[in-house]
Structures are given as structure tokens and as C-alpha cells.
Amino acid sequence: MKKKNDNEELNNLRHSAAHLLAAAVMELYPEAKRTIGPSIETGFYYDFDNLKISESDFPKIEKKMRQLATTWKEFEKNELSVEEVKKEFKNNEYKLELINEHAGAGEKLTVYQSGSFRDLCRGGHVEHPNQDLKFFKLLSVAGAYWHGDEKNKMLTRIYGTAFYNQEELDKYVWQQEEAKNRDHRKLGRELDLFTFSELVGSGLPLYTPRGAFIRRCLTEFVESLQSKSGYTQVWTPQIAKAELFKRSGHYDKYKDDMFLVHSHYSDEEFFLKPMNCPQHTQIYASKPRSYRDLPLRLTDFSMLYRDEKPGELSGLTRVRSFSQDDCHIFCREDQVDAEVDIALQMTKQVMQTFGFKYRYRLSTRDPEHPEKYLGDTKVWDKLESWAVKIMKRNHIEYYDGPGEAAFYGPKMDLMATDALGREWQLSTVQIDMVQPDRFELEYAADDGSKQRPVMIHRAIVGSPERMMGILIEHYSGAFPMWLAPTQISLLPISENELAYTKSIEKALKAEGIRVEVDETANTLGKKMVNARNMKVPYMAILGKQEVENKTVTLKNRASEQITLTVDETIAKLKQEITSKV
Ligand SMILES: [Zn+2]
Ligand SMILES: [Zn+2]
Numbered sequence: 001m002k003k004k005n006d007n008e009e010l011n012n013l014r015h016s017a018a019h020l021l022a023a024a025v026m027e028l029y030p031e032a033k034r035t036i037g038p039s040i041e042t043g044f045y046y047d048f049d050n051l052k053i054s055e056s057d058f059p060k061i062e063k064k065m066r067q068l069a070t071t072w073k074e075f076e077k078n079e080l081s082v083e084e085v086k087k088e089f090k091n092n093e094y095k096l097e098l099i100n101e102h103a104g105a106g107e108k109l110t111v112y113q114s115g116s117f118r119d120l121c122r123g124g125h126v127e128h129p130n131q132d133l134k135f136f137k138l139l140s141v142a143g144a145y146w147h148g149d150e151k152n153k154m155l156t157r158i159y160g161t162a163f164y165n166q167e168e169l170d171k172y173v174w175q176q177e178e179a180k181n182r183d184h185r186k187l188g189r190e191l192d193l194f195t196f197s198e199l200v201g202s203g204l205p206l207y208t209p210r211g212a213f214i215r216r217c218l219t220e221f222v223e224s225l226q227s228k229s230g231y232t233q234v235w236t237p238q239i240a241k242a243e244l245f246k247r248s249g250h251y252d253k254y255k256d257d258m259f260l261v262h263s264h265y266s267d268e269e270f271f272l273k274p275m276n277c278p279q280h281t282q283i284y285a286s287k288p289r290s291y292r293d294l295p296l297r298l299t300d301f302s303m304l305y306r307d308e309k310p311g312e313l314s315g316l317t318r319v320r321s322f323s324q325d326d327c328h329i330f331c332r333e334d335q336v337d338a339e340v341d342i343a344l345q346m347t348k349q350v351m352q353t354f355g356f357k358y359r360y361r362l363s364t365r366d367p368e369h370p371e372k373y374l375g376d377t378k379v380w381d382k383l384e385s386w387a388v389k390i391m392k393r394n395h396i397e398y399y400d401g402p403g404e405a406a407f408y409g410p411k412m413d414l415m416a417t418d419a420l421g422r423e424w425q426l427s428t429v430q431i432d433m434v435q436p437d438r439f440e441l442e443y444a445a446d447d448g449s450k451q452r453p454v455m456i457h458r459a460i461v462g463s464p465e466r467m468m469g470i471l472i473e474h475y476s477g478a479f480p481m482w483l484a485p486t487q488i489s490l491l492p493i494s495e496n497e498l499a500y501t502k503s504i505e506k507a508l509k510a511e512g513i514r515v516e517v518d519e520t521a522n523t524l525g526k527k528m529v530n531a532r533n534m535k536v537p538y539m540a541i542l543g544k545q546e547v548e549n550k551t552v553t554l555k556n557r558a559s560e561q562i563t564l565t566v567d568e569t570i571a572k573l574k575q576e577i578t579s580k581v
Contacts, residue, residue: 008124010164014039016075016114016125017065017136017162018046023117024064025051025158034119035094035146035155042172043161047144049094051156058138061158065136072114072129079108085120094146095120135169136162139176175420182420184472185315191477191534193468193485194316203313203320205465210485213514214471217483218464219301222325225349225460229342231297231327236279238303242269247438248278249374253407259305272305277432277457280328281439284453289443294453295331295339300324301464316469324463329456330441336454340390340412340429343458347414347427350460353580354471356416359397361425362387363411366403373407375434383431384410406457408434418474426467430457478535478557481576487514488554488573489531493524493543500547504540504566511570513577532557538573 018037021044025032029051037046053061080088082103088111089095098120103109112121114129126132138160146152163169188194193211200206207215223233239261245251250258259272273279280298289296301323308320329339351358364384365373373380387410391398398412405411414427432455445451461467471483481487488508492501501517508515516536518527524541531539541553552569555561564572 011039012124013126013132013164014044014162016129017133017160018044019075019112019114019117019119019121019125020065020069020072020129020133020136021046021061021138021158021160022048022119023068023115024061026117027068028061028064029053033092033094036098037119039124043139043159045144045157045159047146047155047157049146049153049155053141053156053158055138055141062136062138065133068115068117069133070130072133074114074127075123075125075129076113077123078111078113078118080111082107082109085109085111088118089120132164133162135164135166136160137169137173171421175422178420179422179473182473182476183315184317184469187472187477188315188469191472191485193472201320202310203308203318205316205319205321207465211468213485214468214479214483215464218461218467219323219325221353221482222350222460222464223299223301225346226297226299226325226327229297229346230295231299234280234283234298234300236273236276236283236300236302238272238305239270240273240279242271244278244282245271248281248435249407249438250274250278253372253374257306257308259307273302274304274306276300276302276304276324276326277328277435277455278439281435281441281455284330284441285439289330289453291332291443291445291451294443295329295335297327297329297339299327301326316465316472319465322463322465325460327458329458330436330453331456332443332451333454336386336431336456337390337393339456340431341394343429343456343460344390344394344396344412347429347460351414351416351426354416354474356418356426356474358414358416358426359399360391361401361404361411361413361415362391362398363401363404363406363413365405365410369403373405375408375437379433380410383433387412387431406430406432408432409457418470419476420473424470426462426470427460428458428462431455432457478537480581481537481573482578482580484535484537485514486516486534486536487577488516488538488540489527489534489536490515490517490540490542491524491527491531492517492519493541496544497542497547501542504542504552504569507566508570508573511574513570513573528555537576540569 015038022034022037025048026034032051033049035047035049037044082099085099086096110121110123111118138158140159142157143154144157146155161172192208194205194207196205242251254274258274261270261272283298284296303321303323305321308318312318331339365380409430409432411428411430413425415423416426417423436452436455441453442450443453490501490505492498505515505517528539537557539555546553551563551565553561553563554569
């Protein structure tokens with residue numbers, strides 16, 4: 001059920017490793033000046049001034065780190081006055097600046113000592129550094145401005161990572177290597193799936209026929225599940241008046257992330273829509289609703305736009321234009337449980353199809369920033385405990401995500417783990433009583449009274465385009481049959497087999513199988529290399545024997561070979577496509 005996040009322990013380990021790095025660097029390069037060394041999501045770093053090194057120096061530094069670690073029994077805490085600390089770090093203007101920033105009048109500061117190395121630090125270390133600091137690796141070196149401000153001096157940043165055992169460290173290193181090989185931006189180009197154009201703009205992907213096909217497959221897959229569960233598709237414009245977003249609350253919370261659009265004919269402000277919810281409320285509000293009409297489940301694949309910072313754009317996973325398998329369910333309070341159950345069931349089926357392991361994050365308010373949220377505290381309390389009950393009833397393992405809620409309600413976010421062991425947020429189910437209120441949505445209850453519906457926001461793969469980027473890396477470009485843009489390549493050995501090849505192409509096409517014929521004058525060997533480079537699931541080798549026997553010699557990606565009749569080939573391919581393996 002509820003699992004404690006083990007991040008704190010790992011952060012302590014990694015921050016301790018940063019101390020160790022600084023100690024090693026100071027021994028090897030005494031003229032360097034150390035600044036700060038925090039833990040980060042992927043490990044840790046330490047920034048130094050007056051240090052010129054390259055990655056080729058890492059073995060030497062790592063060796064020194066290992067030597068020092070054996071002598072570190074503990075991190076001994078020393079509470080000192082500001083004056084004492086200033087005296088200790090009098091030759092380091094960076095530490096002096098930090099001391100001045102952090103020290104209030106009369107306050108004590110802490111300096112931690114391990115071995116003979118002392119550093120100004122707020123704490124958060126491992127208890128037994130000589131036992132725990134064994135499994136670390138330096139990763140890269142980069143320039144970084146002091147305090148992240150380009151007006152300041154450029155420092156040398158050394159990145160590293162650390163784990164509690166060798167296995168996890170090896171896994172991380174493998175993951176980094178493999179992620180480079182599988183990078184969807186690289187594979188997307190090689191497999192001809194999408195492109196970007198300077199003229200169109202950054203963060204605005206253009207899908208080629210092969211990529212557009214995968215995108216369509218993903219939306220059709222979700223759509224087929226949704227229509228079975230009583231969802232109906234709507235279609236809404238990509239722009240709307242600023243007024244709509246003022247009413248929904250998006251204007252106040254998201255204005256800076258929305259593209260502004262001007263009309264030549266009126267002074268009204270329009271925005272490209274960043275999400276579908278506000279428009280869907282207007283479909284709900286378009287006619288009187290009775291309790292009998294509910295639930296109303298509206299889905300929409302319309303394009304959405306968000307004005308991301310150019311520096312943060314990345315391939316298909318951080319874009320400015322995308323769609324979502326977005327759904328809004330308007331229902332009575334007594335229907336919420338059943339509706340959320342259906343949504344959770346659907347997400348489970350989809351994640352299993354892609355072979356993702358997953359867990360849920362219960363995204364709640366940030367207790368320190370209540371101003372980020374709209375709506376009554378009592379309603380929030382109710383919705384958050386409601387979400388907990390739903391998770392428990394569905395036996396879902398989850399962890400807490402304080403501060404991750406939407407501004408209108410708590411979220412149940414599915415975090416999927418891909419083939420590389422990286423976690424992605426995909427599906428989400430959100431319960432919202434704020435927007436129905438702001439748009440004054442109503443239905444007539446069975447006693448004739450006017451009631452507010454609850455609005456459930458739900459997405460399964462999230463954005464099909466982003467999902468495509470994740471799947472390219474998850475499958476390393478070798479898509480399963482149902483998603484492969486080309487499912488089979490026909491390779492005639494010579495011109496003599498071309499007529500037979502064409503007859504097979506026709507038969508496969510008639511069955512809806514995506515087939516390509518390699519009609520080039522290349523040798524069979526070259527044709528096979530090309531098909532393999534495009535990661536086509538099957539190639540069919542067609543030579544003299546196949547023509548005579550009216551057969552097809554099939555080779556899969558693992559180079560396993562089988563000879564079948566044309567009818568048997570069709571049956572085999574179709575079976576694999578429908579089973580989505
Ligand atoms: Zn520390
Ligand atoms: Zn929504």
C-alpha cells in the first residue's frame with residue numbers, strides 16, 4: 001500500500017559523496033577553491049573555482065576518494081559562531097558569501113568534519129561514511145556560474161553519482177549509456193518518424209507519414225477502450241477567449257505559459273488552449289442536465305499549446321504543441337467512485353500492453369503554499385481523503401506527492417517505469433469541485449433541486465506524442481507489430497521474383513498489413529541490412545524456390561527463420577497485430 005519514499009537516505013549518501021569529492025580535489029589540487037556540493041536527482045555535484053581538470057583526471061580523483069573514505073568514521077558536527085566560521089574560511093570568498101547569506105545575528109553555524117576534512121554545511125549525511133561511501137562514480141565535468149547567475153564567475157562543476165550497492169550503480173551507468181543509444185531524437189531521425197524545422201519553430205514537431213501512423217495507432221487504441229466504456233468523442237477549437245480562462249482560473253495561474261492570439265477585427269484577447277477542460281464545461285452547460293443524464297463522459301484529442309521556455313524544449317518529451325487523450329467526466333457525487341474505478345482499470349490495461357511497471361503518486365496540496373490552489377479548504381480535505389480511500393479500495397500502491405496537485409484538485413498520477421528503469425508520469429485521474437463551481441454547472445436532482453456535478457479529469461497515455469517519444473526509447477525503436485509503421489519488408493532476390501513479390505504485396509495489403517517492397521538493385525545482403533536498420537519486425541526473402549513452391553521465407557528481428565505459405569503468413573502476422581505483442 002503506502003510506501004515511504006527512500007529519497008532522503010539516498011540524498012544523504014550522495015551529499016556525503018560530494019564532501020568526499022571536495023576533500024579529494026582539495027588534496028590533489030590545493031589551489032582550488034570549493035563552493036557548494038548538493039545532492040541532485042541523479043547524484044551530486046561540487047563546484048570549484050580555480051580548478052582546471054578534464055574527465056581524464058577522474059580515475060585519479062576517484063582513487064583519492066576511495067583512500068579518504070576508509071579514514072572517515074563519521075561526520076562530526078561542530079556548532080560555531082559566525083566569527084569562528086568566518087575565521088576558518090577566511091581565504092575562501094565563496095564560503096564567506098554563504099556565511100553572510102545564512103547567518104542571522106548571534107546564530108550558530110555548523111561545520112562538519114570527516115577525517116581531516118571540514119566543510120560548512122547544514123547537515124544530512126550518512127552515519128558511517130567508511131562503510132557507505134563505496135559505490136560512487138564521477139560522471140562529467142561542466143562549467144557553471146556561481147549562484148547560477150551568468151554575471152558571476154564561471155566555476156568548474158564535477159558531477160557524480162552514488163548508490164548503496166554496486167548493482168544499482170552498474171544499473172545506473174548502463175542506463176545512461178543505453179539512454180544515449182536509444183535517444184528518441186536520434187532514433188526519430190534514423191527511423192524517419194518526425195522532424196523539426198527552423199521555419200516552423202522549435203518545440204513544434206512535424207510528424208512524417210511513419211510517425212503520424214504511430215501517433216494514430218496510439219490514439220485509436222485509447223479511443224477503442226474508451227468507446228467500450230461509454231465515453232464519447234467531442235471536437236473543440238484550439239483557441240478561446242481570454243474570458244473563458246479567467247473563469248476557469250487558468251488565466252491567473254497559467255497566463256505566462258499560454259500563447260496569446262490577437263484578432264484583426266476585435267480587441268478581444270484570445271489564447272491558444274493549454275488544456276481542454278474549460279471548453280468541455282461549455283458543452284456541459286449548453287443544455288439543461290438532469291441526474292439521469294449523468295455521467296457525461298467527453299473525450300477530446302484536439303491539439304493543445306503551451307509556451308515552454310526555449311531552453312527546456314526537448315524532442316517529443318517537452319514540446320509546445322501536443323494533444324492529450326483527455327477526458328472530462330461530469331457526474332453526481334455518488335458516481336465518482338465507479339467512474340474513477342473505470343479510469344484506473346483502463347490505465348492498468350494500457351500499461352500492461354506496453355509492458356510498463358507502474359506505481360501511483362497521490363498528488364496533494366503544498367501545505368506551505370495554500371495560495372497556489374483554488375477552492376475551499378474543507379472541499380480539498382474531503383477530496384484528498386476520498387482519493388486515499390479510492391486507492392486503498394483498488395489495492396493500489398502509492399506514495400505521497402505533496403505540492404503536486406492541480407490548482408483545482410488532488411490527482412492520482414500513474415508513474416510508469418520503462419525498459420531502462422526510468423520513471424515517467426503518464427496517466428492521471430483528478431477529482432475537481434472547483435471548476436464546476438466557477439462555471440456554475442448544474443443538474444436537476446431527482447427531488448427537483450439544483451445540484452453541482454463533480455468533474456473528473458482523466459488521461460491515460462497523457463499526450464500520445466510524448467508517449468511516442470517514451471515508447472521509441474522503451475522499445476529502442478523496435479516497435480511491436482501493431483505499432484510498427486512497416487510491418488513486413490518483401491525482399492525479392494532478383495528481378496525474376498518481382499512479379500511473385502508484387503502478388504504477395506497485393507495479398508498482404510488487402511488484409512490491411514503494412515508492407516513495403518525493396519525494389520532496388522541492391523544485393524539481398526544489403527536489402528536485409530536496410531530492413532534491419534529500419535527495425536522492421538519481419539522481412540520476407542523471396543527467391544527462385546519460394547516462387548516455385550508458392551511460399552514465403554520469413555525472418556524476424558532475432559533472425560529466426562520460417563517458411564510458410566502466403567495464407568499462413570497472413571494469418572501469423574494478423575494474429576500478432578491483434579494480440580498487440
Ligand atoms: Zn554536508
Ligand atoms: Zn482537464
